[in-house]
Amino acid sequence: MTGRSPLDTLKATGVPVREAVPEDAVAGVLPSWVAAPGGVGEVAEIMRAASSLGLAVVPSGGRTKAAWGRPPERCDLVVDTRAMDRVLEHEAGDLVVRVQAGVTLDGLAAALAVHGQELALDRPLDGATVGGTLATATAGPRALRYGTARDLLIGITVVLADGTVATSGGKVVKNVAGYDLGKLFTGSYGTLGVIAEAAFRLHPMAAERACVTSAHPVSEDLGPLLRRVTAAQEEVSAVEIDWPDPREPYTLTCLVEGVGAQSRASAVRELLGTRASVGGEPPGEWARLPGETFVLEARVRQDDLYDAMLAVAGTVRVTGVEAAVRGWAAPVSVLRIALRTDDGPAAGDAAGAAFVTALRDMVEPGGRVVVVTAPEEIARRVDRFGHIGALPLMKRVKERFDPDRSLSPGRFVGGI
């Protein structure tokens, strides 16, 4: 150990390690070094070295969500998974794929499309990796039919803070042997371990797709529309709400997939009234985040979506903050709300924070309002995560997995 620098110790693992540059910052916090392991073994090596040095480690993927979550309290080493970009196994007949965590969803989609298959997850951001998608539990409109990442994940390999490698699940679609660590790591924001590999259940790509689009004034109650559309025997796969300005009408897009999609879509159109029209593929902005720098997520039950929309419209009116909204219906329905607070920093920050508080007051306790990402000044003034029933248990899980708090400390709620 004498005289050896931490960088030397990290490099002695054989894993590529470099000094960090400003672009490596995680939620505004600059690490000292960045390691780029090529596989699970190298992740373990680097974690063991980091742990021996007492370094705080933050895993990172495509960096599309590097500004999400709270800034880590400490961040010495970033473990960049982007070199771990191999599809490890894809037996098309099994409809299962096993990948390294640094594979991007886009890259994976292209590889699977060749076989007429897909991982049925929406892609809100270009360049997002499998690992980052799991760690932040990002979802999209197709959750209505396919569930979210946790529902499609069938196996996971993670590396803990001390370098322990652990696998749960496997590569078969049906499996109840042991605890499901995949679930635990979904939404863990890098605070429990580094996700190194994942296996997913795939779906055949739909033979046909069709969309039904309709515009509705805010005064028109979404509730009955949604009930009709989601109960329709034509089996709608997804319902997206696009609402670029909460003072203006919103657009509904219903996605129908599979054999007879066109004719089924025509039947769905009848349910939405005369203004609805049937088209082909979903619009280009489908499932995309409505903004980048200041985004909230309201999470509610399906039948509470319209109330949540009214709450957003009301909050826009009261706070004067501009907003753009995109959301979807599912068992956990989501409105993603992008806020613009560009009228002078101080006033803007106060208004932004006021927006979060006001909206949360209306949406809780039936739903949740989460600050996905926000400018630093605003983030400091608000509680990012709001009410979480099982927070004490989550803290206990964190204590067991990472007793030294060396993984992404403070990125998640309650100091986790």
Add this chain to the structure above:
Amino acid sequence: MPGDTLTLLADRLRGPLGDQWVITDPVRLRTYECDGLTYHRATPGLVVLPETAEQVSAVVRACAEAGVPFVARGAGTGLSGGALPRTDGVLIVMSRMRRILSIDLPNRRAVVEPGVTNLAVTEAVRADGYYYAPDPSSQQVCSIGGNVAENSGGAHCLKYGFTVNHILALEIVSPDGDIMQLDALDPGYDLLGAFIGSEGTLGVATKITVRLTRAPEVVTTVLAAFPGVAAGGKAVSAIIGSGIVPAAIEMMDALAIEAAEAAVACRYPEGAGAVLIVELDGPAAEVAGHFEQVERICREEGAFEIRVADDPAERAAIWKGRKSAFAAVGRISPAYIVQDGVVPRTALPGVLARIAELSAEHGIRVANVFHAGDGNLHPLVLFDDAEPGAGERAEHVSGMILDLCIEHGGSITGEHGVGVDKARYMPKMFTEDDLDTMQLVRCAFDPKGLSNPGKVFPTPRLCGEVPGVRKGVHPLVESGKAEQF
């Protein structure tokens, strides 16, 4: 000594639960000595039948304080000994908690107590055109709480997923006795998902919010008869490979068919070496399209007879043989072991052939009835318990079948759970580090290891002090720049 502890515990619980719901009479205790896997038996030290979450909490808290293990029991249909009682512990029977608390169709959900049977949920919403999708064959009797604990599946899980994909929230009593809410709405660690399938080792579920699924417009059931399992297996691969996700694909081999005929006279096509039941559901247009493909594929792979059911009566006739299969084996064999291994679907033909070889090599008959669509085998290993050594041989073959599943990258259990029965196979499927890491979850929920101990894991992990070993305080914490929770 443990007897004294339990006597004190019983006295303490009579107040909150009421005298008649605290059972100490040895004869009555005996009625709870096993679940569906009857060769593991233990008479519980004490049985309680709570009616509310608060009562469950009182029981669990009392256990935690006295250091007494407890085991939750639903309907006792489990097939891995998960609800096997502890002679030194308390069995918490959920059968009095069987109210459906609310049905919320606009939100496609119902809130039920854990003792409600799986089928009761569907029956409560059927008239409105909804149902609860996970459908274990035991659905008339098994409880939703048991389903949650086992992450149970069923024939239709191929398309619709397992219990974990249909639970939106849980109220649990943690192993300390605290009542907690796990909700899919919450951001952060998916503890809801982690609890489901944990086989009662992370606490007791006291309220369950299930997702309701819209009944499909059309259901078409196809029965295809093949000369043998190899051809049937190829048809399964071809159907899946063609981009169809049927609601169910089930297979039975000749021996299973023979048993079913003997028991319920299901009249499957004569001379069939295997039958495949393929159920398609969904929008009429889609089902019609898929049906044509399925029929063509089956013929191409050598099906010599195909029957189609479009109404409930015909459908029931086709399913009759399949649904009775487990019980029916009793007609052709005095005793049997049910396995629950899983293999990748493409490995099915090879694995089935190997099982046939194992069967021939050891002179042990194996009947196959299984969820072919997702590679979940249920080999029924038949033996005569009156014949010396037969049980051991059957056990041996049964273990070799599990080895075969692991070799092919599969699993030792697809839906019945590990329980006590398969705990010893866990190290074949997982490394010590895997198992230790899983048990960190256990340590977080249940550091004293009182909730259903001895199940799932072959060796319990000692949890140690909370929060475990620390390597000294970080400089930032010391300087007050960061706080530790």
